Amino acid sequence: MVVFTDRADAGRQLAEQLEYLRGQDVVVLGLPRGGVPVAAEVAETLDAPLDVIVVRKLGVPYQPELAMGAIGEHDVRVLNTPVLNLTRVTDEELADVEAVERAQLHDRVARFRKGRQRVDLTGRIALIVDDGIATGSTARVACLVARQLGAKKVILAVPVGPADTIHHFPGADEVVCLYVPAQLIAVGNHYYDFSPTSDSEVTVLLDAAAERMRRITTDTGDPDREVEIPADGVHLGGHLRLPAGATGVVLFAHGSGSSRYSPRNRFVAEVLNRAGLGTLLLDLLTPEEEPDRAKVFDIGLLANRLAAATRWLGTQPDTRTLRVGYFGASTGAGAALWAAADAALGTGTGTGTSTGTQVSAVVSRGGRPDLAGPRLAGVRAPTLLIVGGADTLVLELNRQARALLRCPSELAVVPGATHLFEERGTLGEAAALARDWFLEYLAPAGSETEQSPEARATGSTE
Template structure:
């Protein structure tokens, strides 16, 4: 059993590592196949791209695939199933047209205006997080061949024992595990959480930066632990994660209605980790404290706890002596700036996501580190609050407006934009500081 898709990718890469892949292009199937393929590409030293496939579901039984399509004109139809279910050709055409529009929209989002990597004369390694019926994998392999691949390898961490027969367009099928009792891909994973479009966008961006020669941390080897952070007013529960040889640490301060388990926090934190930063995502209030609304807006209380958390990070074995930044959202942004204004608080940079930096009030004038305010263009009230805070912060502040994004940045690609902006800000203002190497430690 695999711990998660990262573990699955590492084990699949080990199976693929015995064959030369000097000319290979790794192609992940969004969404679940991309985290697996990112590790495979990293371990093989190959570039990464996506190959988008859409299942054609039977309208009255959407979970049943009557075929699949991929970018280009690749198409797989289960003719026998169509006859069994008596699906009229007109219905197939309507479903295919709808899915083709969705496929094109997804390609535009994931590639962000970049052209597809050339496959002419190369080996295409098509990767998914598992192989079930084989229809999507077959469509992907056909699409890779149509793009000019000289050789097509289908690779998956888990699948049935007859996997090769289900993907006839592949020259080779590599499946790391083929359990006798295989029924579904998810059964092979301890953590089979859904993968968001934002995570796919960010993994592709990381791969492009790595291919361009930028220093980047490996996806494997990032350690994580649940921790209790000691403060003057009690313990705070958090999640600490750190890559080996981290170049900095970022403490997250979220607002009400969120927690250390927030998927939005996770997306940004993982992006920072892959850029070399340790992250501490913690709850500044206990569950019972959050029930009292006044605590959510008690910026001095939240800010003082954040100062204590920064001190804790500075003394922890995984993060000792690292330069520290703060990432705040909602009221957490006000707390982050309140903490950064504290005379002895060693914060070197702050990023606010859809936050309320104005809640730091008069203390904004005492903040002397670089501050990035990221606001949604469709979030008019928050935009006004941030414009006021920007004026108070002066030249040390930059504000970026993400077009059409609302308060939670739930629009396609919006959260990925936030994560990339935060990553680049901390790379500029934290990674340039050369800390002493952190010593070994335990949570």
């Protein structure tokens, strides 16, 4: 039985059950890597700080899967005395294993925090979150480490876990679990999308949470809000974020029925936000329309919705002067280029209305620009097509579509990436390419980075 769309969806559902912790002195701790996207949703809902709790198992030298203890940051060590007595591991053997695992732990901490200090747990509630548990061994160690680090109360929260583990879980004062099957074959069986979480995704989520807490504590007033946008007689849900001093805003056109909660597009949005760019993640279809596959692939309809959102930005006091970019994924790339072409030509999309706003740049990630058809020739916004090197069919479609473009364009190929950019580091590379493209083309008029389209290079990066 599938229960969750993806880790973000699981986090939102879990957060609903944890609302009673709002206002308490809670630190949300994600277990890297897959637990962090779940924990990020919980932390945002509770307005709580987010951190990782990095632990390493100490395996018996001749039977590494058997834990004789575990280690955490700041020289925390938890030993399993019965196992040590049974296996007769010597102090020297224990020290050797710990030295190896301590080096691995320090490496992971350095990668995930990148210099950020661990959130202090002293006297606070440690809310440990994972994307699911099977045996629960790692979660048990994390609970022990959190207590060693000074937490006054330890709560474990997971979307799914087997009944025998959840109902008899030592180390935690409370256990919150949404779905408790009698038998659990694999955690991933309860997710539609259980693709791997990369190190770069973890660091982006942690950085975003740290920035969110900074805004809360310093009250900078940066707009970061849920919005509703009228279009075609319906209202589209969206999330607008504008970092202080933003010079441009990027609208996200999700593909194949994905919503503004798409974890991949949210990851890219965080990268753009950290670079000072505004983002509008929006649903191009209503919840009632999403099951209709005809609407999912109605590129004209999606382009018209995107144009409506662009016009809406032009009416808002904090966005009407900003340059606009489009980021399209999968079928959303076709809609983005369709809308960009109509904006440039002053023609309509679907209902005969243009955006009324010049689109300054377009980026496609794993997109289907070919779905924009003959409108490709009308695109004037500089366009970057990002495709995975292992996504051979879509790569060829992008080559053909680029040949039809008459605007400055590049085709960037990310080696080894497949269609969803699930491979380690590939989504981060795609996000960096998009960031640099938008920073160049959404620069304020008259700035040093602004050039006329004619002055820019138009060659492929292939």
